[in-house]
Amino acid sequence: MSESIPTIKEIARRLNVSVSTVSRALSDHPRISTKTKEAVKELAKALNYEPNSKAIFFKQKRSFVIGVIVPHIYEDFFSKGISGIEDVALENGYTILFGQSHDRIDKERQVVDAMKNQRVDGLIISLSKETNKSDHLKTLDAYNIPVVYFDRVPSLAGVNKVFCNLFEGTVDMIEWLFKQDRKRIAFINGPGAIIASKERLDGYIEGISRRKLKVDMQMVEQTDFSEEGTHKAVARLLALKKPPDAIISFNDYVHMDAVKYALKEHVKINEDILFASYANISVNKHTAYPPVVSVDQFPYSQGEAAMKMLMDILQHKTDEDTAAKAFLHKEIPVALVYNS
Amino acid sequence: MSESIPTIKEIARRLNVSVSTVSRALSDHPRISTKTKEAVKELAKALNYEPNSKAIFFKQKRSFVIGVIVPHIYEDFFSKGISGIEDVALENGYTILFGQSHDRIDKERQVVDAMKNQRVDGLIISLSKETNKSDHLKTLDAYNIPVVYFDRVPSLAGVNKVFCNLFEGTVDMIEWLFKQDRKRIAFINGPGAIIASKERLDGYIEGISRRKLKVDMQMVEQTDFSEEGTHKAVARLLALKKPPDAIISFNDYVHMDAVKYALKEHVKINEDILFASYANISVNKHTAYPPVVSVDQFPYSQGEAAMKMLMDILQHKTDEDTAAKAFLHKEIPVALVYNS
DNA sequence: GCTTACAGGGCAAACGTTTGCACCGGGTTT
DNA sequence: AAACCCGGTGCAAACGTTTGCCCTGTAAGC
Numbered sequence: 001m002s003e004s005i006p007t008i009k010e011i012a013r014r015l016n017v018s019v020s021t022v023s024r025a026l027s028d029h030p031r032i033s034t035k036t037k038e039a040v041k042e043l044a045k046a047l048n049y050e051p052n053s054k055a056i057f058f059k060q061k062r063s064f065v066i067g068v069i070v071p072h073i074y075e076d077f078f079s080k081g082i083s084g085i086e087d088v089a090l091e092n093g094y095t096i097l098f099g100q101s102h103d104r105i106d107k108e109r110q111v112v113d114a115m116k117n118q119r120v121d122g123l124i125i126s127l128s129k130e131t132n133k134s135d136h137l138k139t140l141d142a143y144n145i146p147v148v149y150f151d152r153v154p155s156l157a158g159v160n161k162v163f164c165n166l167f168e169g170t171v172d173m174i175e176w177l178f179k180q181d182r183k184r185i186a187f188i189n190g191p192g193a194i195i196a197s198k199e200r201l202d203g204y205i206e207g208i209s210r211r212k213l214k215v216d217m218q219m220v221e222q223t224d225f226s227e228e229g230t231h232k233a234v235a236r237l238l239a240l241k242k243p244p245d246a247i248i249s250f251n252d253y254v255h256m257d258a259v260k261y262a263l264k265e266h267v268k269i270n271e272d273i274l275f276a277s278y279a280n281i282s283v284n285k286h287t288a289y290p291p292v293v294s295v296d297q298f299p300y301s302q303g304e305a306a307m308k309m310l311m312d313i314l315q316h317k318t319d320e321d322t323a324a325k326a327f328l329h330k331e332i333p334v335a336l337v338y339n340s
Numbered sequence: 341m342s343e344s345i346p347t348i349k350e351i352a353r354r355l356n357v358s359v360s361t362v363s364r365a366l367s368d369h370p371r372i373s374t375k376t377k378e379a380v381k382e383l384a385k386a387l388n389y390e391p392n393s394k395a396i397f398f399k400q401k402r403s404f405v406i407g408v409i410v411p412h413i414y415e416d417f418f419s420k421g422i423s424g425i426e427d428v429a430l431e432n433g434y435t436i437l438f439g440q441s442h443d444r445i446d447k448e449r450q451v452v453d454a455m456k457n458q459r460v461d462g463l464i465i466s467l468s469k470e471t472n473k474s475d476h477l478k479t480l481d482a483y484n485i486p487v488v489y490f491d492r493v494p495s496l497a498g499v500n501k502v503f504c505n506l507f508e509g510t511v512d513m514i515e516w517l518f519k520q521d522r523k524r525i526a527f528i529n530g531p532g533a534i535i536a537s538k539e540r541l542d543g544y545i546e547g548i549s550r551r552k553l554k555v556d557m558q559m560v561e562q563t564d565f566s567e568e569g570t571h572k573a574v575a576r577l578l579a580l581k582k583p584p585d586a587i588i589s590f591n592d593y594v595h596m597d598a599v600k601y602a603l604k605e606h607v608k609i610n611e612d613i614l615f616a617s618y619a620n621i622s623v624n625k626h627t628a629y630p631p632v633v634s635v636d637q638f639p640y641s642q643g644e645a646a647m648k649m650l651m652d653i654l655q656h657k658t659d660e661d662t663a664a665k666a667f668l669h670k671e672i673p674v675a676l677v678y679n680s
Numbered sequence: 681g682c683t684t685a686c687a688g689g690g691c692a693a694a695c696g697t698t699t700g701c702a703c704c705g706g707g708t709t710t
Numbered sequence: 711a712a713a714c715c716c717g718g719t720g721c722a723a724a725c726g727t728t729t730g731c732c733c734t735g736t737a738a739g740c
Contacts, residue, residue, distance in 0.1 A: 005483055007726060018690045023728060033688060048482060053457045054398040055726035059695050063394065065437070065458065074419040074622065082413055086440060095454045097405070098438040100426060114435045117393045118405065142388055143345055227625070256626035263628055282414065283623050285567070286596035288603055347696060358720045363698060373718060395696035399725055 006047040015039060026051075057119075066310060067115035067123040068096050071103045071152070076281040077299045078126065081150065084303025085124060092311055094121070101128040109136045116143055122310045127152040129194065146313045148328075150306045151299070155195070160313065160328045162306040166196065166278065169295040169334035170203025170248075171210070173276055176293060176336060177246045178211060182274055186219040186244035188233045188254055200250065200278070219244060223254055230257035238265055246274040252281045252294060259289045280337045290339040302332050346387040355379060366391075397459075406650060407455035407463040408436050411443045411492070416621040417639045418466065421490065424643025425464060432651055434461070441468040449476045456483055462650045467492040469534065486653045488668075490646045491639070495535070500653065500668045502646040506536065506618065509635040509674035510543025510588075511550070513616055516633060516676060517586045518551055522614055526559040526584035528573045528594055540590065540618070559584060563594055570597035578605055586614040592621045592634060599629045620677045630679040642672050 008026075012019045017036065025032045025040035043049075057063040068085055070078040082096075089096055097120055099111035108128045115123055116139065123145055127134070134154055137147055149161040177185050187204050190197040201220070208215045218240060221233035230249075237244055247262075249255035255277035259269055267273055269289040277291035284290040309328050348366075352359045357376065365372045365380035383389075397403040408425055410418040422436075429436055437460055439451035448468045455463055456479065463485055467474070474494055477487055489501040517525050527544050530537040541560070548555045558580060561573035570589075577584055587602075589595035595617035599609055607613055609629040617631035624630040649668050 009726070019727075020691075020729075021689060023726095024689085027728090031688060036688080048479060050453075050456055050483070052398075052459060052726055054394060054403065054459050055695095056728080058392075058394040058398045058697095058725090059727050059729095061695080068438075073413065073422060074416060076414060079414040079419060083440065086438075090450065090454070095458055096438050098426075098436050100423065110430065114430070116390055118435055119392060119394050139388065143390070253623075253626055256623070256628075260626065260628050283593075283596070286593055286600065288596075288600050288628050349696070359697075360699075360721075361719060363696095364719090367698090371718060376718080392696055395725095396698080398695090398727095399697050399699095401725080 005052075006044075006049040007052065008049075011040060011043050011047065011049065015043060062121050063119055064094050065097050065118065065120050066094050066307075067099070067118070067120040067125075069099045069101055069108065069111050069115070069123070069125040070150075071101050071126060071128050073098075073100050076283070077151075077279060077297070080282075081126070081299035081303035081306075084300040084305075085307045086303075088304050088307035088311070094311075101131075103129045105130040105136075112136050112140070116140060116145065119143070120145060122314055123147045124150050124306050124310060126150045127154065146310065148306045148310045148313070151297075151302055157329075158327055160309055162302050162309060162330045162332065164297045164302065164332050164334050166199040166295065166297070166334060167203040167206070169278075169297075169336070170200050171207040172336055173248065173293060173295060174204065174207025175210070177248075177274060177276065180246075180274060182246040184219065184242060184244045185246040185248065186221065186237050188221045188223055188230065188237075188247060188249045188258060190250040190254075191222065191224060197250070204248070223250065225250075225254065227257045227260075230254050231261040234258050234261045234265075238262070238267070244273060246276065248276045249278070249291070251279045252277045252284060252291065253279075255291050255294075256287065263289075284339060292339060294337050294339070295334050296337045297334050298332055305330050305332060345392075346384075346389040347392065348389075351380060351383050351387065351389065355383060402461050403459055404434050405437050405458065405460050406434050406647075407439070407458070407460040407465075409439045409441055409448065409451050409455070409463070409465040410490075411441050411466060411468050413438075413440050416623070417491075417619060417637070420622075421466070421639035421643035421646075424640040424645075425647045426643075428644050428647035428651070432647075434651075441471075443469045445470040445476075452476050452480070456480060456485065459483070460485060462654055463487045464490050464646050464650060466490045467494065486650065488646045488650045488653070491637075491642055497669075498667055500649055502642050502649060502670045502672065504637045504642065504672050504674050506539040506635065506637070506674060507543040507546070509618075509637075509676065510540050511547040512676055513588065513633060513635060514544065514547025515550070517588075517614060517616065520586075520614060522586040524559065524582060524584045525586040525588065526561065526577050528561045528563055528570065528577075528587060528589045528598060530590040530594075531562065531564060537590070544588070563590065563597075565590075565594065567597045567600075570594050571601040574598050574601045574605075578602070578607070584613060586616065588616045589618070589631070591619045592617045592624060592631065593619075595631050595634075596627065603629075624679060632679060634677050634679070635674050636677045637674050638672055645670050645672060 008019050008022045012022045021032060022040050025037045066089060068082060073079055086096055097115060097118055101108035101111060105128055108131060125147060140147055149159055151163055153161040153163045174185060189201055205215050221237060223229040223233050247258060249258050255275060259275060262269060269275060270292050275291045276293045278295045280294035280296040309330060348359050348362045352362045362380050365377045406429060408422060413419055426436055437455060437458055441448035441451060445468055448471060480487055489499055491503055493501040493503045514525060529541055545555050561577060563569040563573050587598060589598050595615060599615060602609060609615060610632050615631045616633045618635045620634035620636035
């Protein structure tokens with residue numbers, strides 16, 4: 001009644017053949033006769049045999065596990081991204097080892113170390129806000145663990161990455177708002193330090209400029225993502241002599257806070273002022289006042305693309321180990337999504 | 341320039357000692373002299389040595405990886421739960437292998453198999469909607485992988501589980517609504533088949549009955565969680581000769597859909613009708629019309645508790661392998677959360 | 681009847697680490 | 711002087727699997 005987990009040895013013993021025969025039979029090696037194969041497979045099934053991945057991975061130096069690290073799992077964007085990654089992973093027989101950095105670099109280090117210890121075959125990571133240089137990821141090179149950056153990517157070229165550029169999306173959004181006959185388009189941006197803010201701002205300026213209008217920086221506000229920060233930004237916008245007739249928020253969460261405040265000021269949402277945003281999170285479908293238009297960054301597709309890229313790298317690594325390493329970049333196009 | 345990953349052997353070779361000495365030095369074995377230990381540790385650091393977990397786990401028959409399977413990662417409830425699990429895991433040197441069942445039993449099977457192949461040390465799972473019996477989890481027994489069920493648990497006693505009972509929470513909510521002078525409390529429940537619906541309904545009936553009122557089944561509606569289903573439910577409630585002055589929704593998503601419809605009918609949210617709900621999801625803090633009260637099931641705490649329970653089981657497994665297996669159950673108390 | 685070919689299968693090494701046991705030299709006890 | 715102890719270290723087996731190479735028997739070719 002000892003809890004014996006079936007092994008290849010056990011099968012070999014019972015069938016009076018060698019372990020190598022069993023191993024080859026299970027992997028359909030041509031040198032093994034059909035009869036033997038059948039016998040082995042039958043017994044394997046009967047014993048409920050499952051190969052011990054640890055032994056295999058130990059031997060083969062691969063684990064069929066890939067690590068995924070994101071700042072926060074609870075953000076709609078990342079959980080969709082993870083789903084994309086996971087689906088592609090599963091198709092290819094890989095499983096995901098998972099960690100959150102909670103947007104802190106020390107935590108990120110800790111998780112990266114854990115992944116390294118587990119000897120993941122590869123890593124997909126979306127950097128924490130605090131991460132400006134990625135030394136801690138350099139050590140992965142020594143362990144031959146390829147890294148694909150995802151959405152929050154370093155600006156260097158010497159890395160593999162999948163990302164969106166919000167510049168075009170922002171320009172498109174502005175043009176659409178002009179078409180809705182909005183003339184005074186305001187913008188609530190995120191902190192100036194982060195790259196995503198810059199992309200958006202550049203797009204905003206370009207969009208306004210294309211209409212031969214000059215950019216009024218009073219219309220450009222900033223929030224630290226706190227509810228209060230957003231409220232103040234909206235307050236300033238509403239207090240202008242010529243208040244805006246459209247407000248673009250940094251993302252859908254900021255949008256919600258903005259709407260909340262505007263409602264208190266008796267603004268008719270999406271009538272007096274058109275609200276636009278980025279991300280197109282799932283709850284938009286449920287909320288009372290979703291943005292009329294949101295720039296979707298397709299996190300699921302980004303996740304898929306990142307995982308495919310990693311699979312690709314893992315593939316070619318086998319082919320030619322020390323091959324000229326070309327770094328892969330992939331830009332996922334964004335798209336406007338309208339809420340009726 | 342060959343990509344050689346440092347191993348214990350390499351260290352031994354360079355220091356002219358045996359691998360066993362290195363191994364023992366690294367784990368601070370008392371039999372090794374301080375001098376040797378220092379030399380070994382120094383070189384190990386210099387070479388950037390990291391133990392190969394695969395080899396260790398293969399040898400020691402544990403992986404320090406635990407599997408976590410939930411229906412959907414994108415649901416606020418589960419992503420918080422995972423965070424709770426993850427935090428406790430990290431404290432204990434464990435990493436999470438992760439999978440979603442997408443509420444489908446076939447997918448659940450697939451993920452469970454992947455976990456088994458990876459030889460996780462334990463598994464925490466929240467069952468898919470489709471899962472009524474858990475045969476596929478029985479096979480884990482043979483591999484000596486303990487399972488802790490989480491939130492969506494089987495009703496059998498012969499399992500380890502962490503869960504909430506919503507009965508009390510519902511009763512409390514109803515009493516609170518009565519105190520707000522609401523007399524006609526309606527309830528939009530989920531599909532009758534799922535256990536969570538029954539708990540809620542029982543609580544509702546108990547809550548109403550405690551006021552010596554009799555339950556009016558016209559006030560109890562049902563939704564299939566689709567936006568349309570919820571809209572219809574609200575429509576029927578509003579069409580009653582005596583419409584409700586409070587509506588409890590199955591969860592915050594249903595709540596949002598309900599509010600959306602009520603707004604169209606010019607109901608003054610949380611004035612004409614008080615809206616209450618379950619889950620207390622994060623976006624409630626951002627939405628224009630959050631429920632005045634939501635029953636929080638503390639998914640983070642549930643996650644923590646589940647992981648602690650698993651750690652406990654893993655601990656005692658080492659102590660006395662074939663010990664009398666007592667199954668652990670833990671009920672996490674719920675609480676009302678008010679939005680001003 | 682001899683070589684040749686090939687199908688079918690076994691042997692043993694290897695992967696990196698842990699660990700029970702043996703060994704060795706010098707000091708302490710009888 | 712023999713027996714013993716003990717700190718410090720090395721040897722080798724073991725974990726489950728894969729895989730290069732070798733072995734055996736039978737049938738075909740001459």
